[in-house]
Amino acid sequence: MPQRVPIVENILSANDRIAEQNRTRLDAAGVFAVNLMASPGAGKTSLIEQTLPRLADRLRVAVVDGDIATSLDADRAAAAGALASIQINTGGECHLDAVMVQSALNQLDLTQFDLLIVENVGNLVCPADFRLGTHKSILIASIPEGDDKPHKYPGMYRGVDALVINKTDLLPYINFRMDFFQRGVEALNPGVISFHLSCRTGEGMDAWIDWVVGQVHR
């Protein structure tokens, strides 16, 4: 006679369990955390560089940088005014996971921060599948990537809470059909809030900063 095995429904994956623990720790410390994702070179680190000085007298910010190799990004975040900046080298992995973020949290005194920015590995596919425990997922698109990206990377565009469209200063030099791009976004993620800005010129940064501050303080 076969042994009966109790069935537990909705068992969370190992990653999701750790992500929940991360969220609990962040909430207990009063830290609002965002997962910043994008294609390589869309401007994750540049957005951090432009954002931190504008938050300097309003929020205490820590940055966790995920990369295949190098600490270039964490160095830039530190130079831009992050009170703490931790580099995770994924050693070839194409995304961050909750365990990597957990190990970064272990190195931080969370009570010292209001906002944690987690900069994911540059990739429009894999990071979408791994929860980290952050409160909001933010995708940076950039004009030179082309207007077809929502159509081609639906998993990423579908799952995010806010969209930053960077490098708007290059619009005059590139054939980017904003309406085609927006239709793709709207089909996958109706009503998602989006910010058009240029990290190079600073244009459009104010609305983005207001939104970030509003998210942390709500």
Add this chain to the structure above:
Amino acid sequence: MPQRVPIVENILSANDRIAEQNRTRLDAAGVFAVNLMASPGAGKTSLIEQTLPRLADRLRVAVVDGDIATSLDADRAAAAGALASIQINTGGECHLDAVMVQSALNQLDLTQFDLLIVENVGNLVCPADFRLGTHKSILIASIPEGDDKPHKYPGMYRGVDALVINKTDLLPYINFRMDFFQRGVEALNPGVISFHLSCRTGEGMDAWIDWVVGQVHR
């Protein structure tokens, strides 16, 4: 007494075995095949669009397009003059593998072609790890991605046989330190051949076309 099990050294992974079979089929048919890789939006499809008309009276070209979703790229390749254009939707996978390419080869009469261009999924991490059976791996970098990409995605830059640096028409509008970029490339892949070009203006296309034709005919 434990049973003795024969040890076979250097067992190829399932993927590599299929990749070898793909290569054997391509060689038997006299088809030269390239694996075109890049970040999302670096210009893989644009390079195909600019390349095919310039090869029209010299080489018979088939294109296999890998994407998470949509057939936008295969449609563009067909419009640009590919004699055959096959779309592989990976259904969420972040790279092509040898089995996907095998299934595309099954749909082609290989004797009808001189050159097969395999356009991989836009990703600077995962495609580097999967052999497809192609003869050469080509990476497209693009100026707006930034000059730090070789430093940050060493696996990809290390493994390629040729490098195309696209969107040179945007150099006046972007702070791109070509020497910093080149130092990264040279450290990982000394002497790799590279082509500076703009798919938008056509500048630099001739050297690239000459190289492709030379590869097929050698």
